[in-house]
Amino acid sequence: METTDLPKDAILVVNAHSRRGQDNFDQAREKLESAGVRLLAAHAVKDPEQMAATVRQAIATGAPMVIVGGGDGSMSGTVDEFVGKDCVFGVLPLGTANSFARTLGLPLDLDGAVQAIATGRRRRVDLGMVDGDYFVNAASLGLSPMIGRTVPHKLKRYLGRIGYLAWAAKCSVGFRAFRLTIDDGTQEHRMWSTEVRVLNGPYHGGVELSDHADVDTGEIVIQAVVGRSKPRLAWDWYAKFFKLRDRDAHTREFHGKSFRIETRPRQRISIDGEVLARTPVTVRIAPGAVDVAVARDE
Template identity: 50%
Template structure:
Protein backbone atom coordinates (compact mmCIF):
# COMPACT_ATOMS: atom_id res chain seq x y z
CA UNK A 1 0.00 0.00 0.00
CA UNK A 2 1.16 3.54 -0.69
CA UNK A 3 1.97 5.89 2.17
CA UNK A 4 -1.40 7.63 2.58
CA UNK A 5 -1.78 9.78 5.66
CA UNK A 6 -5.12 11.48 5.00
CA UNK A 7 -8.19 11.10 2.78
CA UNK A 8 -11.40 12.89 1.93
CA UNK A 9 -14.64 11.18 0.88
CA UNK A 10 -17.29 12.99 -1.17
CA UNK A 11 -20.43 10.98 -1.95
CA UNK A 12 -23.19 12.00 -4.32
CA UNK A 13 -26.13 11.15 -2.08
CA UNK A 14 -28.48 11.49 -5.06
CA UNK A 15 -26.74 8.65 -6.90
CA UNK A 16 -28.63 5.37 -7.09
CA UNK A 17 -27.02 3.94 -3.95
CA UNK A 18 -25.55 7.08 -2.36
CA UNK A 19 -27.89 7.77 0.55
CA UNK A 20 -28.39 4.13 1.40
CA UNK A 21 -24.71 3.27 1.56
CA UNK A 22 -23.13 6.46 2.97
CA UNK A 23 -23.32 5.41 6.63
CA UNK A 24 -22.17 1.90 5.85
CA UNK A 25 -19.22 3.21 3.86
CA UNK A 26 -18.19 5.59 6.65
CA UNK A 27 -18.31 2.77 9.19
CA UNK A 28 -16.13 0.55 7.03
CA UNK A 29 -13.70 3.38 6.34
CA UNK A 30 -13.11 3.71 10.08
CA UNK A 31 -11.09 0.50 9.61
CA UNK A 32 -8.67 2.14 7.16
CA UNK A 33 -5.20 3.00 8.51
CA UNK A 34 -5.71 6.72 7.84
CA UNK A 35 -8.41 9.28 8.73
CA UNK A 36 -11.19 9.96 6.21
CA UNK A 37 -13.01 13.30 6.19
CA UNK A 38 -16.46 12.27 4.86
CA UNK A 39 -19.11 14.40 3.14
CA UNK A 40 -22.51 13.30 1.78
CA UNK A 41 -23.82 15.86 -0.72
CA UNK A 42 -27.60 15.89 -1.06
CA UNK A 43 -27.73 18.54 -3.79
CA UNK A 44 -25.60 17.62 -6.85
CA UNK A 45 -25.14 21.34 -7.55
CA UNK A 46 -22.98 21.49 -4.41
CA UNK A 47 -20.61 18.69 -5.41
CA UNK A 48 -18.07 21.01 -7.09
CA UNK A 49 -17.65 23.29 -4.10
CA UNK A 50 -17.46 20.35 -1.70
CA UNK A 51 -14.67 18.76 -3.73
CA UNK A 52 -12.84 22.10 -4.03
CA UNK A 53 -13.02 22.52 -0.25
CA UNK A 54 -11.74 18.98 0.26
CA UNK A 55 -8.84 19.52 -2.15
CA UNK A 56 -7.90 22.75 -0.38
CA UNK A 57 -7.01 20.64 2.67
CA UNK A 58 -4.49 18.73 0.47
CA UNK A 59 -5.48 15.12 1.24
CA UNK A 60 -3.33 12.32 -0.14
CA UNK A 61 -6.44 10.50 -1.37
CA UNK A 62 -9.76 11.90 -2.64
CA UNK A 63 -12.49 9.24 -2.73
CA UNK A 64 -15.46 9.97 -4.97
CA UNK A 65 -18.63 8.01 -4.30
CA UNK A 66 -21.24 7.88 -7.05
CA UNK A 67 -21.76 6.75 -10.61
CA UNK A 68 -19.77 7.37 -13.77
CA UNK A 69 -21.41 10.77 -14.26
CA UNK A 70 -20.36 11.89 -10.79
CA UNK A 71 -16.75 10.87 -11.35
CA UNK A 72 -16.53 12.44 -14.81
CA UNK A 73 -18.16 15.63 -13.55
CA UNK A 74 -15.64 16.03 -10.74
CA UNK A 75 -12.41 14.61 -12.14
CA UNK A 76 -11.65 17.94 -13.89
CA UNK A 77 -11.15 19.47 -10.44
CA UNK A 78 -8.40 16.99 -9.61
CA UNK A 79 -6.23 17.76 -12.62
CA UNK A 80 -3.12 19.61 -11.46
CA UNK A 81 -3.45 18.51 -7.83
CA UNK A 82 -1.07 16.07 -6.17
CA UNK A 83 -3.85 13.75 -5.03
CA UNK A 84 -4.81 10.15 -5.76
CA UNK A 85 -8.34 9.36 -6.90
CA UNK A 86 -10.23 6.68 -5.01
CA UNK A 87 -13.43 5.23 -6.48
CA UNK A 88 -16.47 4.11 -4.49
CA UNK A 89 -18.86 2.79 -7.19
CA UNK A 90 -22.42 3.74 -6.23
CA UNK A 91 -23.97 4.23 -9.67
CA UNK A 92 -26.00 2.21 -12.13
CA UNK A 93 -23.39 0.98 -14.61
CA UNK A 94 -20.10 1.72 -12.79
CA UNK A 95 -18.16 1.38 -16.05
CA UNK A 96 -15.09 3.27 -14.80
CA UNK A 97 -14.76 0.99 -11.76
CA UNK A 98 -15.14 -2.08 -13.98
CA UNK A 99 -12.41 -0.79 -16.31
CA UNK A 100 -10.06 -0.41 -13.34
CA UNK A 101 -10.94 -3.84 -11.98
CA UNK A 102 -12.45 -2.31 -8.83
CA UNK A 103 -15.16 -4.49 -7.22
CA UNK A 104 -18.58 -2.86 -7.38
CA UNK A 105 -19.50 -3.79 -3.80
CA UNK A 106 -18.63 -1.50 -0.88
CA UNK A 107 -16.38 -3.95 0.93
CA UNK A 108 -14.39 -4.83 -2.18
CA UNK A 109 -13.96 -1.20 -3.23
CA UNK A 110 -12.76 -0.17 0.24
CA UNK A 111 -10.30 -3.09 0.22
CA UNK A 112 -8.76 -1.54 -2.91
CA UNK A 113 -8.38 1.77 -1.06
CA UNK A 114 -6.53 -0.10 1.68
CA UNK A 115 -4.46 -2.58 -0.33
CA UNK A 116 -4.30 -1.18 -3.85
CA UNK A 117 -1.61 0.66 -5.73
CA UNK A 118 -1.72 4.15 -7.29
CA UNK A 119 -1.66 3.90 -11.09
CA UNK A 120 -1.22 6.78 -13.52
CA UNK A 121 -4.02 6.77 -16.12
CA UNK A 122 -5.35 8.78 -19.06
CA UNK A 123 -8.50 10.85 -19.18
CA UNK A 124 -10.54 11.40 -22.31
CA UNK A 125 -11.51 14.90 -23.39
CA UNK A 126 -14.41 16.32 -25.38
CA UNK A 127 -13.09 19.74 -26.39
CA UNK A 128 -11.91 21.08 -23.01
CA UNK A 129 -14.01 18.79 -20.81
CA UNK A 130 -12.23 15.83 -19.17
CA UNK A 131 -14.08 12.55 -18.79
CA UNK A 132 -13.19 9.28 -17.12
CA UNK A 133 -14.66 6.56 -19.27
CA UNK A 134 -16.89 6.95 -22.33
CA UNK A 135 -18.86 9.48 -24.34
CA UNK A 136 -21.57 8.42 -26.78
CA UNK A 137 -23.76 9.58 -29.65
CA UNK A 138 -26.97 7.91 -30.72
CA UNK A 139 -29.56 6.26 -28.54
CA UNK A 140 -27.56 6.66 -25.29
CA UNK A 141 -27.86 10.48 -25.12
CA UNK A 142 -31.53 10.18 -26.08
CA UNK A 143 -32.06 7.88 -23.10
CA UNK A 144 -29.96 10.08 -20.79
CA UNK A 145 -31.90 13.22 -21.74
CA UNK A 146 -35.31 11.68 -21.16
CA UNK A 147 -35.07 8.92 -18.53
CA UNK A 148 -37.00 9.83 -15.34
CA UNK A 149 -34.64 10.09 -12.37
CA UNK A 150 -36.90 7.95 -10.19
CA UNK A 151 -36.85 5.13 -12.72
CA UNK A 152 -33.05 5.08 -12.74
CA UNK A 153 -32.80 5.15 -8.95
CA UNK A 154 -35.39 2.44 -8.26
CA UNK A 155 -34.87 0.00 -11.12
CA UNK A 156 -31.22 0.57 -12.09
CA UNK A 157 -30.05 -1.16 -15.27
CA UNK A 158 -33.41 -2.94 -15.69
CA UNK A 159 -35.08 0.45 -15.77
CA UNK A 160 -32.61 1.64 -18.39
CA UNK A 161 -33.38 -1.33 -20.60
CA UNK A 162 -37.11 -0.68 -20.45
CA UNK A 163 -36.73 3.01 -21.18
CA UNK A 164 -34.26 2.21 -23.98
CA UNK A 165 -36.94 0.11 -25.68
CA UNK A 166 -39.32 3.08 -25.68
CA UNK A 167 -36.70 5.50 -27.04
CA UNK A 168 -35.44 3.00 -29.59
CA UNK A 169 -38.71 3.25 -31.52
CA UNK A 170 -38.02 6.98 -32.09
CA UNK A 171 -34.36 6.64 -33.04
CA UNK A 172 -32.88 6.97 -36.58
CA UNK A 173 -29.41 6.10 -37.97
CA UNK A 174 -27.10 9.05 -38.76
CA UNK A 175 -23.89 9.95 -40.61
CA UNK A 176 -20.57 10.03 -38.72
CA UNK A 177 -17.64 12.14 -39.97
CA UNK A 178 -14.19 11.49 -38.46
CA UNK A 179 -11.32 13.78 -39.45
CA UNK A 180 -11.19 16.94 -41.55
CA UNK A 181 -10.95 17.98 -45.18
CA UNK A 182 -10.31 15.48 -47.95
CA UNK A 183 -9.07 12.88 -45.47
CA UNK A 184 -12.29 12.78 -43.46
CA UNK A 185 -14.11 9.44 -43.34
CA UNK A 186 -17.90 9.26 -43.56
CA UNK A 187 -20.07 6.31 -42.71
CA UNK A 188 -23.67 5.56 -41.85
CA UNK A 189 -23.94 4.46 -38.23
CA UNK A 190 -26.39 3.65 -35.47
CA UNK A 191 -24.13 4.43 -32.47
CA UNK A 192 -20.75 6.02 -31.72
CA UNK A 193 -18.64 5.52 -28.58
CA UNK A 194 -15.71 7.79 -27.73
CA UNK A 195 -13.83 5.65 -25.25
CA UNK A 196 -11.05 5.88 -22.72
CA UNK A 197 -11.90 2.38 -21.48
CA UNK A 198 -13.62 -0.80 -22.67
CA UNK A 199 -16.87 -0.53 -20.68
CA UNK A 200 -19.98 1.36 -21.75
CA UNK A 201 -23.23 1.09 -19.81
CA UNK A 202 -21.63 -1.52 -17.55
CA UNK A 203 -20.92 -3.86 -20.49
CA UNK A 204 -17.62 -4.48 -22.27
CA UNK A 205 -18.03 -2.83 -25.67
CA UNK A 206 -14.73 -1.31 -26.83
CA UNK A 207 -12.01 -3.91 -26.34
CA UNK A 208 -9.29 -1.80 -27.98
CA UNK A 209 -9.70 1.09 -25.50
CA UNK A 210 -7.60 1.21 -22.31
CA UNK A 211 -7.05 3.82 -19.61
CA UNK A 212 -3.28 3.71 -20.06
CA UNK A 213 -2.99 3.51 -23.87
CA UNK A 214 -2.29 7.19 -24.55
CA UNK A 215 -4.97 7.21 -27.29
CA UNK A 216 -8.69 7.92 -27.55
CA UNK A 217 -10.82 5.38 -29.44
CA UNK A 218 -13.85 6.33 -31.55
CA UNK A 219 -15.89 3.18 -32.20
CA UNK A 220 -18.86 3.26 -34.56
CA UNK A 221 -21.57 0.64 -35.02
CA UNK A 222 -22.15 0.65 -38.78
CA UNK A 223 -25.57 0.25 -40.36
CA UNK A 224 -28.57 1.81 -42.05
CA UNK A 225 -31.07 -0.08 -39.90
CA UNK A 226 -31.57 -0.17 -36.15
CA UNK A 227 -31.39 -3.96 -35.84
CA UNK A 228 -27.60 -3.68 -36.28
CA UNK A 229 -27.46 -1.87 -32.95
CA UNK A 230 -29.62 -4.48 -31.22
CA UNK A 231 -27.31 -7.19 -32.58
CA UNK A 232 -24.21 -5.35 -31.32
CA UNK A 233 -25.70 -4.73 -27.87
CA UNK A 234 -26.73 -8.37 -27.50
CA UNK A 235 -23.34 -9.68 -28.62
CA UNK A 236 -21.57 -7.31 -26.22
CA UNK A 237 -23.82 -8.18 -23.29
CA UNK A 238 -23.21 -11.91 -23.73
CA UNK A 239 -19.50 -11.45 -24.52
CA UNK A 240 -19.68 -12.84 -28.08
CA UNK A 241 -16.91 -12.07 -30.56
CA UNK A 242 -19.67 -11.12 -33.00
CA UNK A 243 -19.89 -7.73 -31.28
CA UNK A 244 -17.04 -6.60 -33.58
CA UNK A 245 -18.65 -7.66 -36.86
CA UNK A 246 -20.52 -4.38 -37.35
CA UNK A 247 -18.02 -1.98 -35.75
CA UNK A 248 -15.19 0.17 -37.07
CA UNK A 249 -12.72 2.01 -34.84
CA UNK A 250 -10.53 5.09 -35.17
CA UNK A 251 -7.80 5.90 -32.65
CA UNK A 252 -5.40 8.72 -32.01
CA UNK A 253 -4.49 11.55 -29.65
CA UNK A 254 -6.86 14.10 -31.23
CA UNK A 255 -9.78 13.30 -33.58
CA UNK A 256 -12.41 15.66 -34.96
CA UNK A 257 -15.86 14.11 -34.72
CA UNK A 258 -18.98 15.42 -36.44
CA UNK A 259 -22.41 14.06 -37.39
CA UNK A 260 -25.24 14.72 -39.82
CA UNK A 261 -27.56 15.79 -38.31
CA UNK A 262 -25.82 17.49 -35.37
CA UNK A 263 -26.36 15.39 -32.25
CA UNK A 264 -26.04 15.59 -28.46
CA UNK A 265 -23.19 13.73 -26.76
CA UNK A 266 -23.56 12.02 -23.41
CA UNK A 267 -20.39 11.94 -21.33
CA UNK A 268 -20.53 9.05 -18.86
CA UNK A 269 -24.31 9.26 -18.86
CA UNK A 270 -24.75 13.05 -18.76
CA UNK A 271 -25.54 15.07 -21.91
CA UNK A 272 -22.83 17.75 -21.90
CA UNK A 273 -21.87 18.48 -25.52
CA UNK A 274 -23.05 18.53 -29.13
CA UNK A 275 -21.25 17.72 -32.37
CA UNK A 276 -18.87 18.79 -33.82
CA UNK A 277 -16.18 18.20 -31.18
CA UNK A 278 -12.50 17.38 -30.79
CA UNK A 279 -12.07 14.02 -29.06
CA UNK A 280 -8.71 14.02 -27.31
CA UNK A 281 -6.64 12.11 -24.77
CA UNK A 282 -4.89 13.55 -21.73
CA UNK A 283 -2.25 10.88 -21.26
CA UNK A 284 -1.26 9.89 -17.71
CA UNK A 285 -2.83 13.01 -16.25
CA UNK A 286 -4.09 11.63 -12.92
CA UNK A 287 -3.37 8.81 -10.46
CA UNK A 288 -6.04 6.42 -9.27
CA UNK A 289 -6.02 3.74 -6.59
CA UNK A 290 -6.43 0.43 -8.42
CA UNK A 291 -6.13 -3.25 -7.53
CA UNK A 292 -2.69 -4.75 -7.93
CA UNK A 293 -1.46 -5.40 -10.67
CA UNK A 294 -3.29 -2.41 -12.20
CA UNK A 295 -6.11 -0.99 -14.28
CA UNK A 296 -5.76 -3.20 -17.33
CA UNK A 297 -7.52 -6.16 -15.72
CA UNK A 298 -11.24 -6.12 -16.67
CA UNK A 299 -13.93 -6.59 -14.05
CA UNK A 300 -16.66 -9.14 -14.74
CA UNK A 301 -19.86 -7.80 -16.29
CA UNK A 302 -22.56 -8.12 -13.65
CA UNK A 303 -25.66 -6.14 -12.76
CA UNK A 304 -24.75 -3.02 -10.80
Protein backbone atom coordinates in the same frame (compact mmCIF):
# COMPACT_ATOMS: atom_id res chain seq x y z
CA MET B 1 11.47 9.26 -4.29
CA GLU B 2 8.22 8.41 -6.08
CA THR B 3 6.03 5.87 -4.34
CA THR B 4 3.03 3.84 -5.45
CA ASP B 5 1.68 3.56 -1.90
CA LEU B 6 -1.65 5.20 -1.16
CA PRO B 7 -1.96 7.88 1.52
CA LYS B 8 -3.75 6.95 4.74
CA ASP B 9 -5.40 10.39 5.15
CA ALA B 10 -8.37 11.21 2.93
CA ILE B 11 -11.61 13.15 2.55
CA LEU B 12 -14.77 11.28 1.59
CA VAL B 13 -17.34 12.88 -0.74
CA VAL B 14 -20.43 10.80 -1.58
CA ASN B 15 -23.20 11.63 -4.04
CA ALA B 16 -26.13 10.94 -1.71
CA HIS B 17 -28.52 11.44 -4.62
CA SER B 18 -27.09 8.50 -6.60
CA ARG B 19 -28.79 5.13 -6.70
CA ARG B 20 -27.16 3.75 -3.53
CA GLY B 21 -25.32 6.79 -2.21
CA GLN B 22 -27.68 7.77 0.58
CA ASP B 23 -27.84 4.23 1.95
CA ASN B 24 -24.11 3.66 1.74
CA PHE B 25 -22.66 6.94 3.04
CA ASP B 26 -22.62 5.97 6.72
CA GLN B 27 -21.41 2.44 5.91
CA ALA B 28 -18.60 3.77 3.70
CA ARG B 29 -17.40 6.17 6.39
CA GLU B 30 -17.41 3.46 9.06
CA LYS B 31 -15.77 0.83 6.85
CA LEU B 32 -13.03 3.17 5.64
CA GLU B 33 -12.11 4.19 9.17
CA SER B 34 -12.21 0.56 10.33
CA ALA B 35 -9.88 -0.37 7.47
CA GLY B 36 -7.31 2.20 8.61
CA VAL B 37 -8.15 5.19 6.41
CA ARG B 38 -8.11 8.38 8.49
CA LEU B 39 -10.96 10.55 7.26
CA LEU B 40 -10.16 14.23 7.64
CA ALA B 41 -13.77 15.01 6.66
CA ALA B 42 -16.79 13.24 5.16
CA HIS B 43 -19.53 14.85 3.06
CA ALA B 44 -22.87 13.41 1.93
CA VAL B 45 -23.82 15.69 -0.98
CA LYS B 46 -27.58 15.85 -1.57
CA ASP B 47 -27.37 18.06 -4.68
CA PRO B 48 -25.31 16.41 -7.44
CA GLU B 49 -24.49 19.84 -8.89
CA GLN B 50 -22.47 20.54 -5.73
CA MET B 51 -20.23 17.47 -6.13
CA ALA B 52 -17.51 19.23 -8.13
CA ALA B 53 -17.40 22.22 -5.78
CA THR B 54 -17.22 19.94 -2.73
CA VAL B 55 -14.37 17.92 -4.24
CA ARG B 56 -12.58 21.12 -5.29
CA GLN B 57 -12.74 22.44 -1.73
CA ALA B 58 -11.53 19.09 -0.36
CA ILE B 59 -8.50 19.11 -2.66
CA ALA B 60 -7.79 22.74 -1.76
CA THR B 61 -7.38 21.76 1.91
CA GLY B 62 -4.31 19.77 0.91
CA ALA B 63 -5.88 16.33 1.44
CA PRO B 64 -3.55 13.73 -0.14
CA MET B 65 -6.52 11.65 -1.32
CA VAL B 66 -10.18 12.46 -1.99
CA ILE B 67 -12.54 9.49 -2.23
CA VAL B 68 -15.56 10.03 -4.47
CA GLY B 69 -18.61 7.81 -3.99
CA GLY B 70 -21.20 7.65 -6.76
CA GLY B 71 -21.77 6.51 -10.32
CA ASP B 72 -19.87 7.23 -13.52
CA GLY B 73 -21.49 10.66 -13.77
CA SER B 74 -20.09 11.60 -10.36
CA MET B 75 -16.62 10.39 -11.35
CA SER B 76 -16.65 12.27 -14.65
CA GLY B 77 -18.10 15.41 -13.10
CA THR B 78 -15.39 15.64 -10.45
CA VAL B 79 -12.27 14.27 -12.17
CA ASP B 80 -11.44 17.67 -13.70
CA GLU B 81 -10.63 18.88 -10.19
CA PHE B 82 -7.79 16.33 -9.85
CA VAL B 83 -5.99 17.23 -13.08
CA GLY B 84 -2.69 18.93 -12.30
CA LYS B 85 -3.11 18.36 -8.55
CA ASP B 86 -1.01 16.16 -6.25
CA CYS B 87 -4.10 14.34 -4.93
CA VAL B 88 -5.13 10.72 -5.44
CA PHE B 89 -8.59 10.05 -6.87
CA GLY B 90 -10.26 7.30 -4.80
CA VAL B 91 -13.27 5.58 -6.40
CA LEU B 92 -16.21 4.12 -4.47
CA PRO B 93 -18.55 2.58 -7.09
CA LEU B 94 -22.10 3.38 -5.92
CA GLY B 95 -23.81 3.84 -9.29
CA THR B 96 -25.77 1.79 -11.80
CA ALA B 97 -23.13 0.66 -14.32
CA ASN B 98 -19.85 1.57 -12.56
CA SER B 99 -17.94 1.37 -15.81
CA PHE B 100 -14.89 3.27 -14.56
CA ALA B 101 -14.54 0.97 -11.55
CA ARG B 102 -14.78 -2.04 -13.88
CA THR B 103 -12.03 -0.60 -16.08
CA LEU B 104 -9.80 -0.10 -13.04
CA GLY B 105 -10.42 -3.67 -11.88
CA LEU B 106 -12.00 -2.46 -8.65
CA PRO B 107 -14.44 -4.64 -6.70
CA LEU B 108 -17.99 -3.40 -7.19
CA ASP B 109 -19.10 -4.26 -3.66
CA LEU B 110 -18.55 -1.71 -0.88
CA ASP B 111 -16.34 -3.95 1.26
CA GLY B 112 -14.07 -4.82 -1.65
CA ALA B 113 -13.82 -1.22 -2.86
CA VAL B 114 -12.95 -0.02 0.65
CA GLN B 115 -10.21 -2.64 0.95
CA ALA B 116 -8.74 -1.56 -2.39
CA ILE B 117 -8.51 2.02 -1.12
CA ALA B 118 -7.12 0.98 2.26
CA THR B 119 -4.48 -1.47 1.00
CA GLY B 120 -4.04 -0.64 -2.70
CA ARG B 121 -1.63 1.40 -4.81
CA ARG B 122 -1.52 4.42 -7.08
CA ARG B 123 -2.02 4.03 -10.81
CA ARG B 124 -1.48 6.83 -13.31
CA VAL B 125 -4.23 6.82 -15.95
CA ASP B 126 -5.35 8.69 -19.04
CA LEU B 127 -8.51 10.75 -19.34
CA GLY B 128 -10.61 11.41 -22.41
CA MET B 129 -11.62 14.91 -23.44
CA VAL B 130 -14.59 16.31 -25.35
CA ASP B 131 -13.44 19.79 -26.31
CA GLY B 132 -12.30 21.08 -22.87
CA ASP B 133 -14.28 18.64 -20.72
CA TYR B 134 -12.42 15.69 -19.15
CA PHE B 135 -14.14 12.33 -18.76
CA VAL B 136 -13.10 9.07 -17.12
CA ASN B 137 -14.71 6.44 -19.25
CA ALA B 138 -16.86 7.07 -22.33
CA ALA B 139 -18.80 9.63 -24.31
CA SER B 140 -21.49 8.64 -26.76
CA LEU B 141 -23.80 10.09 -29.37
CA GLY B 142 -26.88 8.62 -30.95
CA LEU B 143 -29.49 6.70 -29.00
CA SER B 144 -27.65 6.72 -25.65
CA PRO B 145 -27.90 10.51 -25.06
CA MET B 146 -31.59 10.40 -25.94
CA ILE B 147 -32.04 7.76 -23.24
CA GLY B 148 -29.90 9.63 -20.72
CA ARG B 149 -31.67 12.94 -21.36
CA THR B 150 -35.21 11.60 -20.94
CA VAL B 151 -35.00 8.56 -18.60
CA PRO B 152 -37.04 9.18 -15.42
CA HIS B 153 -34.76 9.38 -12.38
CA LYS B 154 -36.84 6.91 -10.35
CA LEU B 155 -36.68 4.34 -13.17
CA LYS B 156 -32.88 4.68 -13.26
CA ARG B 157 -32.54 4.68 -9.47
CA TYR B 158 -34.67 1.66 -8.61
CA LEU B 159 -34.43 -0.59 -11.69
CA GLY B 160 -30.83 0.08 -12.74
CA ARG B 161 -29.77 -1.44 -16.07
CA ILE B 162 -33.17 -3.15 -16.51
CA GLY B 163 -34.78 0.28 -16.38
CA TYR B 164 -32.32 1.57 -18.96
CA LEU B 165 -33.15 -1.28 -21.33
CA ALA B 166 -36.88 -0.70 -21.03
CA TRP B 167 -36.49 3.03 -21.67
CA ALA B 168 -34.11 2.35 -24.57
CA ALA B 169 -36.80 0.29 -26.31
CA LYS B 170 -39.21 3.19 -25.93
CA CYS B 171 -36.75 5.79 -27.21
CA SER B 172 -35.71 3.72 -30.23
CA VAL B 173 -39.14 4.11 -31.82
CA GLY B 174 -38.53 7.73 -32.82
CA PHE B 175 -34.77 7.52 -33.31
CA ARG B 176 -33.13 7.93 -36.74
CA ALA B 177 -29.62 7.20 -38.06
CA PHE B 178 -27.30 10.10 -38.89
CA ARG B 179 -24.44 10.94 -41.22
CA LEU B 180 -21.10 10.75 -39.42
CA THR B 181 -17.74 12.27 -40.34
CA ILE B 182 -14.61 11.38 -38.36
CA ASP B 183 -11.52 13.44 -39.19
CA ASP B 184 -8.28 11.92 -37.86
CA GLY B 185 -6.12 14.81 -39.06
CA THR B 186 -5.04 13.13 -42.27
CA GLN B 187 -8.27 11.63 -43.62
CA GLU B 188 -12.03 12.09 -43.30
CA HIS B 189 -14.08 8.93 -42.77
CA ARG B 190 -17.75 9.24 -43.75
CA MET B 191 -20.53 6.77 -42.97
CA TRP B 192 -24.07 6.31 -41.71
CA SER B 193 -24.24 5.48 -38.01
CA THR B 194 -26.75 4.84 -35.24
CA GLU B 195 -24.35 5.22 -32.32
CA VAL B 196 -20.80 6.44 -31.70
CA ARG B 197 -18.79 5.65 -28.56
CA VAL B 198 -15.70 7.62 -27.60
CA LEU B 199 -13.81 5.30 -25.27
CA ASN B 200 -11.07 5.90 -22.73
CA GLY B 201 -11.72 2.41 -21.33
CA PRO B 202 -13.42 -0.76 -22.53
CA TYR B 203 -16.72 -0.32 -20.65
CA HIS B 204 -19.79 1.77 -21.39
CA GLY B 205 -23.07 1.24 -19.56
CA GLY B 206 -21.40 -1.59 -17.66
CA VAL B 207 -20.86 -3.55 -20.91
CA GLU B 208 -17.40 -4.32 -22.32
CA LEU B 209 -17.50 -2.77 -25.79
CA SER B 210 -13.88 -2.78 -26.98
CA ASP B 211 -10.90 -5.10 -26.72
CA HIS B 212 -8.52 -2.24 -27.49
CA ALA B 213 -9.52 0.69 -25.27
CA ASP B 214 -7.88 1.14 -21.87
CA VAL B 215 -6.88 3.92 -19.49
CA ASP B 216 -3.11 3.70 -20.06
CA THR B 217 -2.72 3.31 -23.84
CA GLY B 218 -2.21 7.01 -24.60
CA GLU B 219 -4.93 6.79 -27.26
CA ILE B 220 -8.62 7.48 -27.53
CA VAL B 221 -10.83 4.91 -29.30
CA ILE B 222 -13.84 5.84 -31.42
CA GLN B 223 -16.26 3.00 -32.08
CA ALA B 224 -19.08 3.59 -34.56
CA VAL B 225 -22.05 1.30 -35.15
CA VAL B 226 -22.33 1.61 -38.92
CA GLY B 227 -25.39 1.58 -41.15
CA ARG B 228 -28.95 2.84 -40.69
CA SER B 229 -30.53 -0.20 -39.06
CA LYS B 230 -31.88 0.08 -35.51
CA PRO B 231 -32.12 -3.73 -35.17
CA ARG B 232 -28.39 -3.85 -36.03
CA LEU B 233 -27.69 -1.44 -33.14
CA ALA B 234 -29.74 -3.64 -30.79
CA TRP B 235 -27.85 -6.71 -32.01
CA ASP B 236 -24.52 -4.96 -31.46
CA TRP B 237 -25.36 -4.32 -27.79
CA TYR B 238 -26.68 -7.87 -27.41
CA ALA B 239 -23.59 -9.42 -29.00
CA LYS B 240 -21.22 -7.35 -26.89
CA PHE B 241 -23.17 -7.96 -23.69
CA PHE B 242 -22.91 -11.73 -24.19
CA LYS B 243 -19.40 -11.51 -25.76
CA LEU B 244 -20.40 -13.35 -28.92
CA ARG B 245 -17.68 -14.20 -31.41
CA ASP B 246 -19.03 -11.81 -34.09
CA ARG B 247 -19.66 -8.96 -31.62
CA ASP B 248 -17.61 -6.50 -33.73
CA ALA B 249 -19.30 -7.31 -37.04
CA HIS B 250 -21.24 -4.03 -37.21
CA THR B 251 -18.72 -1.58 -35.75
CA ARG B 252 -15.68 0.31 -37.00
CA GLU B 253 -12.95 1.45 -34.63
CA PHE B 254 -10.52 4.34 -34.94
CA HIS B 255 -7.50 4.76 -32.65
CA GLY B 256 -5.49 7.93 -32.13
CA LYS B 257 -4.74 10.94 -29.98
CA SER B 258 -7.26 13.39 -31.45
CA PHE B 259 -10.31 13.36 -33.76
CA ARG B 260 -12.87 15.82 -35.05
CA ILE B 261 -16.44 14.45 -35.05
CA GLU B 262 -19.24 16.00 -37.11
CA THR B 263 -22.76 14.72 -37.76
CA ARG B 264 -25.79 15.59 -39.86
CA PRO B 265 -28.08 16.35 -38.17
CA ARG B 266 -26.25 17.56 -35.05
CA GLN B 267 -26.27 15.05 -32.18
CA ARG B 268 -26.28 15.52 -28.43
CA ILE B 269 -23.35 13.90 -26.60
CA SER B 270 -23.58 11.98 -23.35
CA ILE B 271 -20.38 12.17 -21.28
CA ASP B 272 -20.28 9.32 -18.76
CA GLY B 273 -24.08 9.32 -18.62
CA GLU B 274 -24.66 13.09 -18.51
CA VAL B 275 -25.77 14.94 -21.67
CA LEU B 276 -23.29 17.84 -21.76
CA ALA B 277 -22.28 18.60 -25.36
CA ARG B 278 -23.35 18.58 -29.00
CA THR B 279 -21.59 17.93 -32.30
CA PRO B 280 -19.35 19.09 -33.86
CA VAL B 281 -16.64 18.42 -31.27
CA THR B 282 -12.97 17.56 -30.98
CA VAL B 283 -12.20 14.50 -28.86
CA ARG B 284 -8.72 13.64 -27.65
CA ILE B 285 -6.69 11.82 -25.03
CA ALA B 286 -5.09 13.44 -21.98
CA PRO B 287 -2.30 10.94 -21.23
CA GLY B 288 -1.35 10.21 -17.61
CA ALA B 289 -3.67 12.92 -16.32
CA VAL B 290 -4.51 11.68 -12.79
CA ASP B 291 -3.49 9.22 -10.07
CA VAL B 292 -6.23 6.78 -9.05
CA ALA B 293 -6.43 4.24 -6.24
CA VAL B 294 -6.54 0.63 -7.43
CA ALA B 295 -6.25 -2.76 -5.74
CA ARG B 296 -2.70 -3.89 -4.96
CA ASP B 297 -2.98 -6.96 -7.22
CA GLU B 298 -4.82 -5.12 -10.04
